[in-house]
Amino acid sequence: MEIIEHLKNHKSIRRFKSDPIEDTLLRDLIYCGQRASSSGNMQSWSVVISREHASREKLYELHSRQKMILQAPVVLTFCSDFYRIRRWLKIHQAKGSFDDFLGFLTGMADAVIAAQNVAVAAESRGLGICYMGTTLWASDKISEHLNLPENVVPVTSLVVGYPDEEIPEVRARLPMDAIIHEETYHPKTDQEITDLYREFEKQTWTRYSRIPGMQDKLNEAGITSVAHYYTSDMKYSKTLHQQVSEMFVELLRSKQFM
Amino acid sequence: MEIIEHLKNHKSIRRFKSDPIEDTLLRDLIYCGQRASSSGNMQSWSVVISREHASREKLYELHSRQKMILQAPVVLTFCSDFYRIRRWLKIHQAKGSFDDFLGFLTGMADAVIAAQNVAVAAESRGLGICYMGTTLWASDKISEHLNLPENVVPVTSLVVGYPDEEIPEVRARLPMDAIIHEETYHPKTDQEITDLYREFEKQTWTRYSRIPGMQDKLNEAGITSVAHYYTSDMKYSKTLHQQVSEMFVELLRSKQFM
Numbered sequence: 280m281e282i283i284e285h286l287k288n289h290k291s292i293r294r295f296k297s298d299p300i301e302d303t304l305l306r307d308l309i310y311c312g313q314r315a316s317s318s319g320n321m322q323s324w325s326v327v328i329s330r331e332h333a334s335r336e337k338l339y340e341l342h343s344r345q346k347m348i349l350q351a352p353v354v355l356t357f358c359s360d361f362y363r364i365r366r367w368l369k370i371h372q373a374k375g376s377f378d379d380f381l382g383f384l385t386g387m388a389d390a391v392i393a394a395q396n397v398a399v400a401a402e403s404r405g406l407g408i409c410y411m412g413t414t415l416w417a418s419d420k421i422s423e424h425l426n427l428p429e430n431v432v433p434v435t436s437l438v439v440g441y442p443d444e445e446i447p448e449v450r451a452r453l454p455m456d457a458i459i460h461e462e463t464y465h466p467k468t469d470q471e472i473t474d475l476y477r478e479f480e481k482q483t484w485t486r487y488s489r490i491p492g493m494q495d496k497l498n499e500a501g502i503t504s505v506a507h508y509y510t511s512d513m514k515y516s517k518t519l520h521q522q523v524s525e526m527f528v529e530l531l532r533s534k535q536f537m
Numbered sequence: 538m539e540i541i542e543h544l545k546n547h548k549s550i551r552r553f554k555s556d557p558i559e560d561t562l563l564r565d566l567i568y569c570g571q572r573a574s575s576s577g578n579m580q581s582w583s584v585v586i587s588r589e590h591a592s593r594e595k596l597y598e599l600h601s602r603q604k605m606i607l608q609a610p611v612v613l614t615f616c617s618d619f620y621r622i623r624r625w626l627k628i629h630q631a632k633g634s635f636d637d638f639l640g641f642l643t644g645m646a647d648a649v650i651a652a653q654n655v656a657v658a659a660e661s662r663g664l665g666i667c668y669m670g671t672t673l674w675a676s677d678k679i680s681e682h683l684n685l686p687e688n689v690v691p692v693t694s695l696v697v698g699y700p701d702e703e704i705p706e707v708r709a710r711l712p713m714d715a716i717i718h719e720e721t722y723h724p725k726t727d728q729e730i731t732d733l734y735r736e737f738e739k740q741t742w743t744r745y746s747r748i749p750g751m752q753d754k755l756n757e758a759g760i761t762s763v764a765h766y767y768t769s770d771m772k773y774s775k776t777l778h779q780q781v782s783e784m785f786v787e788l789l790r791s792k793q794f795m
Contacts, residue, residue, distance in 0.1 A: 282540055282661035286569040286654050309717060311544040313710050315653065318670035319773065320741070322711055327718045334720055358722075363715060364767075367730050371764035376775040380782035384673050387642075388649050388693055392668075395573065395653035396544050403540035410650075412576035415642050426721040435646055452571050453580055457621060459567060460585045462592055463684040464616075472625050483578070506629035509622075515577065517634040524638035524795075537782075 285403060290447050292407025295351035295440035299330075304404065305353065308439075311400035312393030323377070324390035325360040326397075327425045327433075328353060337424050341417040342436070347409060351440030356414065356421060357394045359386025359536075361430040378430055383536035387434045394435050407442035410435060416523050419530045429535045451482035480505045543661060548705050550665025553609035553698035557588075562662065563611065566697075569658035570651035581635070582648035583618040584655075585683045585691075586611060595682050599675040600694070605667060609698030614672065614679060615652045617644025617794075619688040636688055641794035645692045652693050665700035668693060674781050677788045687793045709740035738763045 309326060317323065329335055330353055338356075339348040348354055361377040368375055376382070398408045414421060414436045421433045457467075457475040467475065483505045487493050502508050509515060531537040567584060575581065587593055588611055596614075597606040606612055619635040626633055634640070656666045672679060672694045679691045715725075715733040725733065741763045745751050760766050767773060789795040 282543055283565065283569055283658050285540055286658055287572045289572050289574065291574055306713060307541065310713060311541055313713060313716060314545045314547050314707065316547065316549055316656070316668045320708055321767070322716065325716050325718060327722060329720060331720055362724065363730065367734055368764050368768060370727050370730060371762050373762070373764040374768040374775055376768045376773060376778050379779050380785055381673060381778050384785065385670065387645065391646050391649040392653045395650045398574070399657060400541050400544055410574045412643065415639060428722060428724055431722060449572065450578055455564060455568060455571060458571060458580065458583050460583060462587060462589055464585060464686060464689060466620065466686055469628050472621065472628060476625055504629055504631070506626050506631040510626060510632040510634045515634060517632055520634050520639050521637050527638055527642065
């Protein structure tokens with residue numbers, strides 16, 4: 280398939296077969312991540328491969344009990360990593376650095392760029408992937424579980440495996456004009472935002488109505504629009520968002536990135 | 538070309554022709570970014586397209602005077618963006634949220650995932666790309682230049698254009714065992730780190746020696762190894778790294794992400 284068509288056809292997979300992924304294939308996918316751009320060629324990231332069932336059970340608990348983590352054979356946790364580089368600098372008696380917020384951000388960009396290459400490569404080989412945004416939400420406990428040393432912080436994860444569902448339709452996206460700004464940022468008017476979100480809201484609400492039990496839960500909670508759902512207690516509540524934000528700053532401090 | 542082979546063959550391009558990129562092609566590349574995964578399908582990112590010469594001249598100054606910014610027809614600045622989403626929530630009188638550190642990180646992951654899809658798509662169409670790590674270093678001034686509102690912060694940029702150089706060889710990378718950890722993180726011994734970096738150091742030092750004038754500068758500064766170069770005043774000095782870290786925290790505060 281043409282590469283652009285491949286990218287346009289991405290769909291996250293959320294039900295997996297337990298079939299294992301051959302080790303040579305998995306390493307090949309990660310190698311695609313390694314070949315992606317990296318800031319100053321520092322390769323300031325690392326990946327922890329979780330295959331053992333006991334480990335995935337723990338990750339399942341930490342990632343809000345998303346069943347796909349138990350189904351799929353592999354979870355990849357991508358980390359911003361300056362531990363290795365700082366050790367290397369020390370061996371050479373070079374000046375230390377990177378144990379600061381810019382270090383963390385540099386490693387986070389490297390880690391996410393690599394993760395996306397792994398995702399694209401995996402899909403090209405018939406595998407399905409799903410990003411775990413919950414990695415940020417449970418980064419302190421994931422760090423502990425994976426035994427991460429100072430200057431290593433998890434930033435995203437991929438569940439990888441063979442799909443056990445019909446490949447879903449591509450998910451609704453906003454019109455491109457919501458994302459693109461020419462030359463400088465042009466905030467939209469209320470009317471423009473309403474127009475840009477209309478079709479997205481409609482398609483997303485229809486999708487919700489097809490998820491078994493979802494409509495009842497929305498009714499119980501008195502949620503009547505996609506916007507209300509997003510910041511409700513069912514999705515991303517403000518209180519939790521703030522708690523996680525504080526935890527993350529604390530994690531960066533304890534990992535000597537702040 | 539097979540997708541995996543395409544990913545493995547990535548090389549950053551640093552000299553560009555001034556040939557413009559057709560608008561339909563550029564939008565197609567950005568659309569590939571839009572189709573990538575996004576946390577909770579919030580699409581919490583945006584991209585500012587800089588084409589005008591005056592704008593690229595300003596970006597050239599802000600990105601440490603890297604000439605490719607003046608040569609290439611397009612610079613794409615990718616931003617973590619919750620401004621649009623918060624406006625949308627407000628229009629619907631939904632609860633506000635995401636104006637916190639977790640919001641910023643969520644948008645940063647979305648923005649970088651999208652950027653990497655744009656990079657992969659661009660290269661598949663014969664274009665060259667180079668990431669600008671300097672985006673983080675000058676994020677305050679870039680924000681000002683691009684007129685970014687609250688809850689919008691630039692996290693990475695791509696220079697995009699047709700290559701005006703022989704496609705370089707793929708750049709040295711560490712052996713995969715430096716990056717991969719099985720089940721839990723296993724810090725390497727000094728000997729293992731020395732072994733893992735040996736070939737990388739050799740290839741990188743050889744590359745430095747081929748850059749006109751570089752060897753003289755290294756000699757003048759008394760730099761005799763790649764490790765010493767990385768934290769020297771020529772590359773990523775600790776003092777600057779700390780200053781930028783402080784600036785970035787301040788930027789997050791002023792953009793209401795902290």
